[in-house]
Amino acid sequence: MLELLSHTFMQRALIEAVLIGAVCAVVGVYVVLNGLSFIGAGISHSTFAGVAIGLLLGIDPLLTALLFSTGVALSIGWVSEKTDLKHDTSVGIFFAATMALGVLLIGFLKDFYVDVFSYLFGNILALTAADLWISLAMTVLITATILLLFKEFLALSFDAEVASVMGLPVRFLHYLLLVLMALTVVLSVKSVGVVLVSALIVTPAAAAYQLTVNFRRMMVLSVLIGVGSTVSGLLLSYWIDFPSGAGIVLIATCLFFLSWLVSPRRRHARMHATDF
Amino acid sequence: MNHEHHTTLRPAGAPNDTAPQPYDIEFRAVSVRYDRLPALENVTFGIPRGSFWGIIGPNGSGKSTLVKTALGLLKPYEGTVLTLGHQPADLGPLRARIGYVPQYAELDFSFPLQVLDVVAMGMYGEIGLFGRVRKQHRARALEALERVQMQDFAYRQISALSGGQRQRVLIARALVVNPTLLILDEPTAALDHSSSEGLYEWINSLHGDSGMTIILVTHDIGVVSEYVDSIACLNRTLVAHGRPEDVLTTPTLENMYGCGAVLFGHGEVPHMVVHHEK
Numbered sequence: 001m002l003e004l005l006s007h008t009f010m011q012r013a014l015i016e017a018v019l020i021g022a023v024c025a026v027v028g029v030y031v032v033l034n035g036l037s038f039i040g041a042g043i044s045h046s047t048f049a050g051v052a053i054g055l056l057l058g059i060d061p062l063l064t065a066l067l068f069s070t071g072v073a074l075s076i077g078w079v080s081e082k083t084d085l086k087h088d089t090s091v092g093i094f095f096a097a098t099m100a101l102g103v104l105l106i107g108f109l110k111d112f113y114v115d116v117f118s119y120l121f122g123n124i125l126a127l128t129a130a131d132l133w134i135s136l137a138m139t140v141l142i143t144a145t146i147l148l149l150f151k152e153f154l155a156l157s158f159d160a161e162v163a164s165v166m167g168l169p170v171r172f173l174h175y176l177l178l179v180l181m182a183l184t185v186v187l188s189v190k191s192v193g194v195v196l197v198s199a200l201i202v203t204p205a206a207a208a209y210q211l212t213v214n215f216r217r218m219m220v221l222s223v224l225i226g227v228g229s230t231v232s233g234l235l236l237s238y239w240i241d242f243p244s245g246a247g248i249v250l251i252a253t254c255l256f257f258l259s260w261l262v263s264p265r266r267r268h269a270r271m272h273a274t275d276f
Numbered sequence: 277m278n279h280e281h282h283t284t285l286r287p288a289g290a291p292n293d294t295a296p297q298p299y300d301i302e303f304r305a306v307s308v309r310y311d312r313l314p315a316l317e318n319v320t321f322g323i324p325r326g327s328f329w330g331i332i333g334p335n336g337s338g339k340s341t342l343v344k345t346a347l348g349l350l351k352p353y354e355g356t357v358l359t360l361g362h363q364p365a366d367l368g369p370l371r372a373r374i375g376y377v378p379q380y381a382e383l384d385f386s387f388p389l390q391v392l393d394v395v396a397m398g399m400y401g402e403i404g405l406f407g408r409v410r411k412q413h414r415a416r417a418l419e420a421l422e423r424v425q426m427q428d429f430a431y432r433q434i435s436a437l438s439g440g441q442r443q444r445v446l447i448a449r450a451l452v453v454n455p456t457l458l459i460l461d462e463p464t465a466a467l468d469h470s471s472s473e474g475l476y477e478w479i480n481s482l483h484g485d486s487g488m489t490i491i492l493v494t495h496d497i498g499v500v501s502e503y504v505d506s507i508a509c510l511n512r513t514l515v516a517h518g519r520p521e522d523v524l525t526t527p528t529l530e531n532m533y534g535c536g537a538v539l540f541g542h543g544e545v546p547h548m549v550v551h552h553e554k
Contacts (some may be wrong), residue, residue, distance in 0.1 A: 033387065033388075084311065148406050149405070149406070151397075151400055151403070151407075151408070151409065152400070154397075155397055155400050157387070158383065158384070158387050158389065158394070158397065159378070159383055159397070161344075161349060161376075162378060162449070163400065164348075165347050165374060165376045166371055166372075166400055166401030166402075167367070167368075167371045168401060169405075209388065212388060213388045213433040214388055215387075215388045215389055215393065218388050265435075
């Protein structure tokens, strides 16, 4: 164990695992409670095109991914709001279109070696110190926003209509949540990849939802499950040479099924009490 | 700005010396559309401050649309809406005077929340952005729960409540800010007949005690007409409005137990169509 910590790449990977495990789990709670899981998948796949644009232009691919995915997140929200398409239809369109764009752009990079596989499935063992600082800054930004607007996001999730009647900026909060999802996705993409990152957002929160009927407890459990998955996935990948992203997601999935099995919510008997 | 307080109780609808009774909700030739589909057409009426109104009509008659337009959740396609004397978008701090109880079936009660959390949500607008729910807010939430006789359920999960209890929690959430205008959309949808009657009676006593303006949306016209001062009958447009005894005199109506049902069944009841005055 100590020998493991003596490698710089391993120290970085562990810190990163804790950061993304926590931030994905926090954002994930609102994603799950707002029914935005599929939008999360759409945003994460759009990151691939964002990365390709950066590689083509010779700019840091994470920067272009950040701009591109934020744009896609806002577009999905806008298309759903302005047309009579449902969320899942507009996501279905953006999902495939941005993947196609990414593949097309990567095709232009013929004489250039690109490790496409690592962007698709992530590599938490190949982080630079700069990557880590960026992760830390984004984690602080995202978590602080959510903690500051904790009750506003809660009202948006439970009853957006009454929140709007009370004068809360419901539309702004909805778009802000989409932007936070895009930031979270891009932050995690280097470690778990565009294909797997949405699972890291949705699965720990979904597992926590099974375990409790208390909102704050759900937040805490989601973080514990998220960080537990990323750290144990990382250790697995170190010991048995397993792709880290896949390991993390599969562990989170196992934790989800375990939570479902022991779920008090599932066995919850509805009370019958006297009505008016 | 209307800042009059309701410290004195006025019998609702009673003639008011000289000044005309101010309207808490006023519609002037209002039409509302979903995309191009008309949901409400040319509706004109006013709900006087302190009165108890029932809004009735069959499913899809635009009852909820009317309420949501008054609350600013929907924008009129034509016409003017004034809520507490203001366009709904410009209500500002007056929003704290409005209590809204939406149809509870539209909410997800498997949501991980306790009863007290839900009631405290009624104060989120008042607490303001970034503010936190504090001890005094929890105390007020408990008081609101006492008003609906649900104080013993404060720390229960909302998923464990019955339909009637959920309804009462949502009413407590609306009452927690001490509104002067209370709007309830189909509050008896989940209740059986005797429970519904109990709820109507309770709302009626709430109206008597507080002098609040209360607007009750329902398709349960028979019971409601016993309590409310006035009824508005909707079927895409305002078919009739006025005192229940005036609106409901038509023998057809009495027989059919509700003007909404009448209109739904027999598209034309000519003598029922009241002109849109003003």
